[in-house]
Amino acid sequence: xxxxxxxxxxxxKAEHLVYLNNKAKELEKLIHKEKTMIIRGAAGKKCPLGxxxxxxxxxxxxxxxxxxxxxHKGILSKVIESEKMTPEESEAFILKYEKELNLSKDQYKxxxxxxxxxxxxxxxxxxxxPFKYNRETNMDDWIITDDINKIxx
Numbered sequence: 001x002x003x004x005x006x007x008x009x010x011x012x013k014a015e016h017l018v019y020l021n022n023k024a025k026e027l028e029k030l031i032h033k034e035k036t037m038i039i040r041g042a043a044g045k046k047c048p049l050g051x052x053x054x055x056x057x058x059x060x061x062x063x064x065x066x067x068x069x070x071x072h073k074g075i076l077s078k079v080i081e082s083e084k085m086t087p088e089e090s091e092a093f094i095l096k097y098e099k100e101l102n103l104s105k106d107q108y109k110x111x112x113x114x115x116x117x118x119x120x121x122x123x124x125x126x127x128x129x130p131f132k133y134n135r136e137t138n139m140d141d142w143i144i145t146d147d148i149n150k151i152x153x
Contacts, residue, residue: 014057015147016143016144018142020038020062021064022064024107029102037100041111044116048081049144053118054079058076059120059122069130070130072128077124078120081117087112100119
């Protein structure tokens, strides 16, 4: 499957558009500092973002089930990617960052047991001029681009 033209590789600075779970109130928790990290996982052969998310990258947020409006942004201040894990190691990894992640029960079930996990610490969250973005056929919940303006509607 071909990657969209705005897909950014491992080199250079990237900007990220990330889906947050609306039901679990992830954006609200980040804004109110009730959580400082988000998590992604993979059951396949490699870590979810494979080194493409880097400290100081800008990260924009859109909520699942919403109208594709981006209202806040932050900065990636820490990236921790796991090696391949057993189910027990996966659970221990999540528990290590339990306070920072502040996961709902459903989120915990979703990520627990994944072979690869990564946590991303977010700082400097601020409200921005809202914009909508062009989802096209991309079903990923984390989109990487070299310029967020390339995916604005």
